[in-house]
Amino acid sequence: DMALRHYTLDFNLSTAVDSASTVPGLLSIFHEQEMTETVHDTNGHGYLATFVGKNGRLVVLRVHSHGLVTIDLQCYEEDNIAELDNIHCLYHHPPRLPALVRGAKVDRYWPTADGRLIEYDIDRVVYEEESAYQNIKILHSQQFGNILVLNGDINLAESDLAYTQAIMGSGKENYAGKEVLILGGGDGGILAEVVKQKPKMITMVEISFMDGCKMHMRKTCGNILDSLTGDHYQILVEDCVPVLKKYVQEGRLFDYVINDLTAVPISTEPEEDSTWEFLGLILDLSIKVLHPNGKYFTQGNSVNLTEALNLYEEQLGKLSCAVDFSKEVVCVPSYSELYPFLSSKVVDTIC
Amino acid sequence: DMALRHYTLDFNLSTAVDSASTVPGLLSIFHEQEMTETVHDTNGHGYLATFVGKNGRLVVLRVHSHGLVTIDLQCYEEDNIAELDNIHCLYHHPPRLPALVRGAKVDRYWPTADGRLIEYDIDRVVYEEESAYQNIKILHSQQFGNILVLNGDINLAESDLAYTQAIMGSGKENYAGKEVLILGGGDGGILAEVVKQKPKMITMVEISFMDGCKMHMRKTCGNILDSLTGDHYQILVEDCVPVLKKYVQEGRLFDYVINDLTAVPISTEPEEDSTWEFLGLILDLSIKVLHPNGKYFTQGNSVNLTEALNLYEEQLGKLSCAVDFSKEVVCVPSYSELYPFLSSKVVDTIC
Numbered sequence: 001d002m003a004l005r006h007y008t009l010d011f012n013l014s015t016a017v018d019s020a021s022t023v024p025g026l027l028s029i030f031h032e033q034e035m036t037e038t039v040h041d042t043n044g045h046g047y048l049a050t051f052v053g054k055n056g057r058l059v060v061l062r063v064h065s066h067g068l069v070t071i072d073l074q075c076y077e078e079d080n081i082a083e084l085d086n087i088h089c090l091y092h093h094p095p096r097l098p099a100l101v102r103g104a105k106v107d108r109y110w111p112t113a114d115g116r117l118i119e120y121d122i123d124r125v126v127y128e129e130e131s132a133y134q135n136i137k138i139l140h141s142q143q144f145g146n147i148l149v150l151n152g153d154i155n156l157a158e159s160d161l162a163y164t165q166a167i168m169g170s171g172k173e174n175y176a177g178k179e180v181l182i183l184g185g186g187d188g189g190i191l192a193e194v195v196k197q198k199p200k201m202i203t204m205v206e207i208s209f210m211d212g213c214k215m216h217m218r219k220t221c222g223n224i225l226d227s228l229t230g231d232h233y234q235i236l237v238e239d240c241v242p243v244l245k246k247y248v249q250e251g252r253l254f255d256y257v258i259n260d261l262t263a264v265p266i267s268t269e270p271e272e273d274s275t276w277e278f279l280g281l282i283l284d285l286s287i288k289v290l291h292p293n294g295k296y297f298t299q300g301n302s303v304n305l306t307e308a309l310n311l312y313e314e315q316l317g318k319l320s321c322a323v324d325f326s327k328e329v330v331c332v333p334s335y336s337e338l339y340p341f342l343s344s345k346v347v348d349t350i351c
Numbered sequence: 352d353m354a355l356r357h358y359t360l361d362f363n364l365s366t367a368v369d370s371a372s373t374v375p376g377l378l379s380i381f382h383e384q385e386m387t388e389t390v391h392d393t394n395g396h397g398y399l400a401t402f403v404g405k406n407g408r409l410v411v412l413r414v415h416s417h418g419l420v421t422i423d424l425q426c427y428e429e430d431n432i433a434e435l436d437n438i439h440c441l442y443h444h445p446p447r448l449p450a451l452v453r454g455a456k457v458d459r460y461w462p463t464a465d466g467r468l469i470e471y472d473i474d475r476v477v478y479e480e481e482s483a484y485q486n487i488k489i490l491h492s493q494q495f496g497n498i499l500v501l502n503g504d505i506n507l508a509e510s511d512l513a514y515t516q517a518i519m520g521s522g523k524e525n526y527a528g529k530e531v532l533i534l535g536g537g538d539g540g541i542l543a544e545v546v547k548q549k550p551k552m553i554t555m556v557e558i559s560f561m562d563g564c565k566m567h568m569r570k571t572c573g574n575i576l577d578s579l580t581g582d583h584y585q586i587l588v589e590d591c592v593p594v595l596k597k598y599v600q601e602g603r604l605f606d607y608v609i610n611d612l613t614a615v616p617i618s619t620e621p622e623e624d625s626t627w628e629f630l631g632l633i634l635d636l637s638i639k640v641l642h643p644n645g646k647y648f649t650q651g652n653s654v655n656l657t658e659a660l661n662l663y664e665e666q667l668g669k670l671s672c673a674v675d676f677s678k679e680v681v682c683v684p685s686y687s688e689l690y691p692f693l694s695s696k697v698v699d700t701i702c
Contacts, residue, residue, distance in 0.1 A: 038391065052394075068355065098467060100468070116471070119467040159689065
């Protein structure tokens with residue numbers, strides 16, 4: 001693996017030991033390494049020098065006009081970076097950031113839904129498939145176990161029973177003897193947990209990514225995905241929209257509908273985003289197949305995406321039935337952000 | 352805030368649309384911006400060009416000899432970065448990483464105990480103090496509330512009731528009528544929760560950082576730190592070692608000792624690290640002030656630091672009493688890593 005390690009080290013001249021000697025001091029550190037120096041014209045935007053070493057090492061030293069010093073050091077994995085320690089000692093910088101590892105075979109950086117940079121302890125790719133519906137990856141993390149990543153979004157890790165419990169109503173529901181419809185849920189987690197409660201029947205409608213999960217997310221799904229039918233459950237490998245429409249026509253009703261299909265879209269412009277339309281359609285059809293006392297559960301998105309959550313509530317308001325709405329915020333181990341789960345119940349039975 | 356945004360964009364030539372046109376294509380994007388180009392001699396380590404723009408913008412374009420292309424674009428906050436979108440579209444790169452924000456007034460990057468880069472949604476510094484014992488910061492996060500940071504380590508956020516519950520034994524203990532000793536715990540979370548259970552007496556021994564928490568961690572401590580004594584509790588603002596030694600001499604015993612002082616040290620060389628000696632000392636004294644049926648609770652560290660946890664177990668083996676040890680792994684919202692909590696009980700009563 002010829003990955004590039006990219007160290008960054010930043011400090012303000014005001015906090016450096018001796019501002020006057022900072023630049024010469026830093027330069028001498030790099031000169032000692034016999035690197036080729038280029039000083040660039042910055043058009044009045046401070047001092048900028050680049051240093052290129054024989055072993056492919058690159059240093060970018062900038063002293064910005066407002067006193068910020070930024071140092072970048074890029075080197076290949078086998079290289080040693082003693083200079084950074086020297087700089088670190090000289091300028092009493094707070095603990096420096098871990099190096100960015102760039103171009104590695106296994107990507108460790110998976111941003112949160114609200115766009116923050118998170119480095120995971122991912123050490124290998126376990127499974128990868130480009131399906132007709134999405135890019136499917138299963139990655140191994142030392143602490144979270146295998147992680148399902150769909151189109152670049154962390155979806156669920158084997159550590160994330162908290163996700164499954166939350167989308168099932170956080171232990172407050174009794175599924176015994178009930179009719180349950182799961183939309184999506186291809187990792188098998190919800191199915192595996194609900195089936196333990198002896199429901200009358202679970203119907204799960206999922207079109208994608210069960211093959212990978214069946215093999216590599218066993219801590220989540222157990223052996224429940226090994227067969228498409230079993231005691232008190234069936235899995236329909238179909239698009240859920242026609243299935244829901246058929247159920248509406250037939251007047252089929254469920255005690256619980258658990259929508260594990262799509263996160264609340266990140267876009268806050270519903271009219272321009274067909275995901276919002278899709279979400280509204282699923283929501284409307286789901287409410288139509290709910291028993292009068294039935295409940296609809298789904299996931300939200302990062303608690304920080306408050307606008308998206310507000311728009312979701314707006315969608316609920318547009319439904320033909322009056323729907324009661326509640327929210328629970330949960331810590332899902334592999335997410336690095338708090339996540340709301342949504343529960344809805346028809347409150348006006350004449351609809 | 353004159354922070355620098357640092358975008359990185361990496362891809363492999365083998366996956367680019369047309370390898371032959373990649374470098375000229377990228378160059379033309381930057382030439383259009385009227386940037387000053389410097390091509391560097393890399394001693395056979397691929398292609399390296401730097402581009403400096405009039406507005407302080409810097410681009411580093413590298414084509415490494417093994418086919419990796421790395422692009423760095425640094426610009427000031429007000430700058431616009433349309434080129435990156437162009438590159439992104441041209442080369443079908445997967446979702447790009449969020450920009451590193453460098454030199455900002457409020458630092459958003461706080462690595463995990465196992466050394467991974469984590470960006471927090473921190474928007475302001477609420478409190479800062481350089482005490483005789485440590486650097487104390489309280490930072491505000493949109494989702495986690497205020498976060499206590501000691502010497503650069505995320506310690507506890509207002510969202511982290513899960514931490515407090517875990518170090519109290521995860522709801523399996525009954526503190527009513529019991530004698531409880533808390534070592535550390537200056538955020539007030541443990542004290543505030545245990546006191547609700549009507550113990551006989553809680554003694555908390557903490558020497559630092561209560562002033563900041565009292566003001567800015569109210570969701571954690573409520574009003575419990577407003578007074579050093581109250582119904583069924585007292586706070587001793589002292590070093591806990593002499594207090595423990597005095598209790599041992601007096602033969603004073605507790606039903607519970609909760610050590611919230613120090614994480615299991617990250618160092619795995621106990622003989623060279625006085626933190627391990629300190630840990631051993633605290634552990635030994637704590638076990639000596641425990642009732643025969645008493646329990647000792649403490650936090651571990653990142654589950655990934657397995658060696659440190661093994662050394663902790665070794666410390667337990669060295670104690671004068673035989674001690675039973677159990678571990679529970681918990682998701683603490685603000686930590687971005689799973690965290691073990693340790694529970695110990697004296698099993699050999701003749702010691």
